[in-house]
Amino acid sequence: MKMTQQDYQHMSDLASPKTKSYQTIPMAFLIGGLICTIGQALTNLYTHLGLSEKDAALTTSISLIFLSALLTGLKVYDNIAKYAGAGTLVPITGFANAVVSPALEFKSEGYVLGLGAKMFIIAGPVIVYGTLASVLYGLILFLFKLY
């Protein structure tokens, strides 16, 4: 084959269909928005039941994490995510799915080296860099407050 890698890369780009962003982005907003609406409804419900605003927000997070984990276990979450994309990935439900799905998958290698070790295989980087970002943020805030 007389062809350079660049030429082939170009040929391959032309032959490969692109993600239909005009479909996936509105879907992500719609389902992501729906999850947030459910969250708001839960917060309202919990405040109505007498919880303080702070406790209601916390309970809402716990409820959404529970629902996401349950739906992952029932093999439903990935089917919603297939259509929702970032809509199910960005909210706290996506994080719960990213922890529960490897836990289920790698259970076959045992509770320690399988489930325990691989549970954070997807969510791990988010925790690491999330923590790092919060340290940097704290540092910047500290420096600003000095002057």
Next chain:
Amino acid sequence: MSQKINRSTLKLSSSPSLISYAAVAGKKESEGPLASYFDILYQDNGIGQETWEKAESMMQKDVSAKALDKGNLSAGDIDFVFAGDLLNQCVGTHYGLRELGIPFLGLYGACSTMAESLCLASIFTDNGLAEKAMAMTSSHFCASERQFRFPLEYGGQRTPTAQWTVTGAGCTIVGHSGTPPYVKGVSIGKITDFGITDINNMGAAMAPAAADTLKTFLNATGTAPTDYDLILTGDLGKVGSELLCELLEKENIEIRSVHNDCGLLIYDLKSQDVHAGGSGCGCGASVLCGYVLDKIKQGVYHDVLFMATGALMSPLTVQQGETIPGIAHLVHLSDTPW
């Protein structure tokens, strides 16, 4: 006795025949257009096993038993078995063949394994080194996903170029029965790398290897694509198939009228939501051993070039920034011997 036509192409003068063959397939494949051609259809991809790896081994046990049974043979009749799969250390094959006691050579050719194993089994038989030799491979969607991509229940989206790993296996026994299908020639492919790095676009990574192998074979044999009823690639899918045709057009070889791909045949691309098509060792293996060999036996196809393609991809090296090399081996199958 095999004759060397060029560096990588052999003419198998004794025309070894595929005396028996069998194919098994999983749930999604049994909902596809080729369902009626498979010998065993599993309604549950777990196949009653505790792990996906055990399920894949079970498929190899079942498909080899079925091929032996259809040919009225026992494991003791087979001199050598050439087999492999996609899993690390080829565990699907090793545990699948553990109890058979046939002298074994393990192969890793990624998704090209069906053609690779069939090439070797045919060469051994053609040269009298084996009375009967077995070629086999398998792949399992769930076992592959957890090794190469994400956990099954992870909520990710697949890209339009992604392919669906086939849950299936194929096995054939090569000997000299004097009945079709015959193996008339083989061509061993070279590792070809055109710099593709997207693990969700395997078709693009493998197409140059397929183009190179086919061109080499046609040049060596002095034949044209129209001399064959079917040029069947293993799992290039929609994107890879298009790229293969385009690459060959640049070399003035037109294959569109006779080309098809196992990854496009095994599923209904639209209704089964498999994006660019099927992939995996089991894709080429089950389509060849289920559908194509039957059609050659019935005389529907006279001359077929089966070319299983493999993306020699490791998630580890791709994360280290390496590109994805491809490979393709070719087997010339026919309903008439030399």
